[in-house]
Amino acid sequence: MTKEKPFAALTPDFILDAVESRGFYSDGRAIALNSYENRVLQIGIEESDPVIAKFYRPNRWTKAQILEEHEFCFELVEQELPVVAPMVTQGESLFEYKGYYCALFERKGGHAPELDNLDSLFTLGRFLGRIHKVGQAKDYAERPDLTPQTYGNDSIDYIIEHALPPEVKMPYESLARDVMKLVDELWQKAGQQRYIRVHGDCHVGNILWRDDNPHFVDLDDSRMAPAVQDVWMLLSGERDQQQKQLLEIIEGYQEFCDFNVAELQLVECLRTLRMIYHSAWLARRWHDPAFKHAFPYFGSVQYWQEQILDLRVQFAELQEAPVSLPIY
Secondary structure (H helix, E strand, C coil), X not given: XXXXXXXXXXXXXXXXXXXXXXXXXXXXXXXXXXXXXXEEEEEEECCEEEEEEEXXXXXXXXXXXXXHHHHHHHHHHHCCCCECCECCECCECCEEECCEEEEEEECCCCECCCCCCHHHHHHHHHHHHHHHHHHCCCCCCCCCECCHHHHHHHHHHHHHHHCCCHHHHHHHHHHHHHHHHHHHHHHHHCCCCCCEXXXXXXXXXXXXXXXXXXXXXXXXXXEEXXXXXXXXXXXXXXXXXXXXXXXXXHHHHCCCCXXXXXXXXXXXXXXXXXXXXXXXXXXXXXXXXXXXXXXXXXXXXXXXXXXXXXXXXXHHHHCCCCCCCCCC
16 A cells, blocks of 8 residues: 555455455456545355445545444434434444455445426435434534535645646635635634534535435545535526525424524635645545546646636625525
């Protein structure tokens, strides 16, 4: 295992040996699934359903941080929520195999939810309300908070030091600092936020729709954050469309959990933070060959010029009135 190739040891034999060490006997099939941060594969099992094997990126999360996420999943499953939790094998949900932390999951099928279907959004809201009810019960002790500092300012610092070509360094830094100044002001204006355990990356790629209900997968980015972090990525389209979508989600949500409407002022802030954080994430992972293959345009002058244009658009969005609920 090296910094340049963090998953270099994950040969087909290594992967199958790791799964078989937990008592599952593979039929030799291994299909890589869409994941950049970790390595996730579907492994065929003799005379049984396949399992999903997840090999965690070395040095990203500590063992304690991974186990906190697993415990949250188990709490959700105990409340009969459709969350795909890790399997417990040989008395543990996380095991170490030759330097890698690994977890196994049942395979669950499904398709992405239809976010233009208001009934589906209402259903998603109901389940998010139930998830957050559990998320409020206690705090993470090991996992970090999602804040303007951790997602925004820290990311900008890393980008400036490690990723920006000289041609765009000054315009990007100047604009990004101005954007973050506004984000900080709006974050303060929204008032004291209650941080709870959230999914953290609740987009359509991490929701499987089956049996007329959502099934939530991949809580790898779960952390402490305002509840709206799990809501805003479900909104799309023009402002009037987003408000209709939001109304359905929150009506369903509030059947099980109170929603602080003041957090709606954070929607564009969170969108901005995600944009900046994504660029820093690519920069931090650029030593991994998989990222160079998947994002060949990253790091070019053109890439950063496009980021500057996107941040200008977002700077204007931050100055508009936030999305709101007509019932409040």
